[in-house]
Amino acid sequence: MRIVVLNGVNLDALDRRDPAIYGGMTLSELETQIYQWANQIGCTVRCRQTNHEGEFVDWCHDALDWADGVVVNPGAWGHYSWAIHDAAELFTVSVVEVHLSNIDEREEWRRFSVLEGLVDARIVGKGPEGYREALEFLVKGPDK
Numbered sequence: 559m560r561i562v563v564l565n566g567v568n569l570d571a572l573d574r575r576d577p578a579i580y581g582g583m584t585l586s587e588l589e590t591q592i593y594q595w596a597n598q599i600g601c602t603v604r605c606r607q608t609n610h611e612g613e614f615v616d617w618c619h620d621a622l623d624w625a626d627g628v629v630v631n632p633g634a635w636g637h638y639s640w641a642i643h644d645a646a647e648l649f650t651v652s653v654v655e656v657h658l659s660n661i662d663e664r665e666e667w668r669r670f671s672v673l674e675g676l677v678d679a680r681i682v683g684k685g686p687e688g689y690r691e692a693l694e695f696l697v698k699g700p701d702k
């Protein structure tokens with residue numbers, strides 16, 4: 559099974575953001591961890607991160623021909639980007655939305671997600687562990 563992990567805006571600066579919220583790890587450490595979990599779980603993962611919305615949309619399109627499952631953390635785009643909503647709407651495979659922090663318990667504006675209704679699961683507030691759960695969810699599939 560091939561899974562693409564798409565991280566969006568500002569996630570490259572994870573280690574510079576409030577450690578009380580984001581844990582202090584670098585994006586590279588997070589991605590290394592995700593690749594290790596993928597190895598253990600038995601799936602192939604491709605991790606990508608960009609600060610450019612159009613590139614993120616391009617990568618959603620790329621995933622249409624490659625991925626059997628999608629993990630997406632759009633960062634702040636998730637709260638307002640209808641372009642990312644429309645790109646995510648194209649996925650025919652299962653999609654899991656992940657947020658490191660608990661967006662439901664932060665500022666009001668973070669509680670809304672453009673991906674609502676488009677994703678098969680949403681995992682928030684579990685830190686890096688959320689990505690492991692997302693991989694497991696996708697590998698397990700809906701009915702098993």
Ligand code: DQA
Nearest residue numbers: 568633634657658659661668
């Ligand atoms: C985030 C939550 C978003 O509200 C925020 O803009 C981010 C990171 C998270 O992983 O917790 O950049 O997606």
